[in-house]
Every structure is written in structure tokens, then in C-alpha cells.
Amino acid sequence: MRIVFMGTPEFAVPSLQALLDGGYDVVGVVTQPDRPKGRKRELTPPPVKVVALERGLPVLQPERLRAPEAVEEVKALRPDLIVTAAYGQILPKSLLEAPKLGCVNVHGSLLPRYRGGAPIQRSIINGESVTGVTLMFMAAGLDTGDMIDRVEVPIEDGDTSGTMFEKLSLAGSKLLLQWLPSLEAGTAPREVQDESLATFASNLTRDDERLHWEQDSRSLFNRVRGLYPMAGGFTYLNGEVFKVWGCRAPEEADRELAAEWEAEAPGTVLQTGPFGIRVRTGDGSLVLTEVQPAGKKALPAADYARGARLAPGTVLG
Secondary structure, X not given: OEEEEEEOOHHXXXXXXXXXXXXXXXXXXXXXXXXXXXXXXXXXXXXXXXXXXXXXXXXXXXXXXXXXXXXXXXXXXXXXXXXXXXXXXXXXXXXXXXXXXXXXXXXXXXXXXXXXOOHHXXXXXXXXXXXXXXXXXXXXXXXXXXXXXXXXEEOOOOOOHHHHHXXXXXXXXXXXXXXXXXHHHOOOXXXXXXXXXXXXXXXXXXHHHEOOOOOOHHHHHHHHHHXXXXXXXXXXXXXXXXXXXXXXXXXXXXXXXXXXXXXXXOOEEEEEEOOEEEEEOOOOEEEEEEEEOOOOOOEEHHHHHHHHOOOOOOEOO
């Protein structure tokens, strides 16, 4: 069985490695073009490309997969099966129909919920306690294909998008290996998605990263960890962007405000100390544990508050 693998970020790496370590014939890898990264904007290859080159695999990096020449390049690899995981582009119909065994995708949610490009981040931001991975046949719509199997993975308070990406990528690679023999034999099951249960997880925007202090503490906590480590949440301090990278899970004590804090507006710094920075929220307070002032590196909130002499009464946002 000739397999073409399509993927780009770290999430896709375990699936590619599982195919290779399992002895499957990966005849080529398709990934996104190298992009500038970091302050120096150095051209950086995607993680999947790095692994593919280390394993001696041919790599294709079309800017537009829908371009006829790109489709022909992939077809020239004569795949029996195409496997995708967070590739980042929609496959055209001509490519979906090319492999005799079809195209399958490792998707980071329990479909039909959280279709789209940011299912892991959105599930955390929305306060879900369970998410998972779905192995599915690909179709022309956005994550609408028939499902082969799903596996649940709990989201704990200590999880961030970073930890969940790792957990789900490993779960997805195991799920893929489990069903490859059936896919090769053409006997893999197909379960039609229930459209009435579908929800969508659009890519995050700058507005998604902004912290609105009038929200309840749990919602703000979920947003911060859902944005970590990709973007981070942000607010404003003295008119400049002030990033929040970490905060403590809200406890009952955080909602039982001292009498002198009751009248403070959301976003007001209530207290600082070795624990971090306590900020007034819509239903109590939230303790920030890692922050990043404009033009500086991220650091523990307690260190920042001490060094900057951040005074109670300062208003964020």
C-alpha cells in the first residue's frame, strides 16, 4: 500500500512517525512551505518536513494545493491512500478521488463537534472537560466525511493547548495505526456524521486573544490556557499591550472577595505577592502567574509585580 502523508505542525509528526515505524510504505510527504519565524524572521521548515527529510522521504511544499500542477505532483506519487493530519489546506475533489483506498484525516476533536482549524484551542476556551480525536474519511466539505472511529481524551485544569496537542497527537497516531489494516483491506467502518450536532472551530483571531475582565474567572482562565503557548492572552497596561501567559485555576476563595475589593471594577489589580498578581474579574478574582510586558520577555508575575512596583488599584485593559 503506497501512502502519501500530508501534514505540517508538531501535531502531525506522531502520525507520520507511526506510519514509518510501523513499516508502511510512505512514498512522499506534502507539507506547507517554509515560513519566516521569530524576531529575525528566519525561514523555518515545518516540523513534518524536518522529520521527512531525516527519514529520506521526498517532500512537496506547494503554496496552493489546488493548483493543477500541485495536484499532478501528488498524483505522480501514485498513492493508494492519502493520510492527512493538520495539513492546513483543503484537498481539491480531484485529489480526494485519486487514491483507490481514499483519503483519511486525523482530526483533533470528537466530530461532528469542533469542525475547522482550531478544535483544540476552542475546546479549552469553551470550557470542555473532554475532547478527543476522530479518524475520518475525507470529503469535499469541511471535516464532514464519514467517521471511522473516535477516542476520548479528558481535559484537566492543568492542561493547555500545548499539552492537549501532545496528548491528542499521540492518541491520533495510535488510532491511525489501529485502523490501517482495515483501510488497506477496504473494510474500515463508515459512520455518517449527525449534522444536527455539528459545531465549528474557526481559526483564532486577535480579538480571541483579548481578555475581557468583566467575564467570570473560569472563562478567563480557560481562555488563557487555550491560547498557550501559541499566542497568549493580552490586555493593556498604561496603554501598552500586556500579555498573560499563565494563571491559577480559580478556587472558591477567588470568588469570596474581601469587603474592600467589592467595589473595584473588573481589571483592577487587587493584590500582589509571591503568588502572583490578583486581578478583579466579573465574579471575583483571577491570579496571574506568568506575564509579559511590552518589549520584554515573559516572566513570573510575582517577579514582574515586584520589579515594576505594580500597585493595587492599577487597572488593566
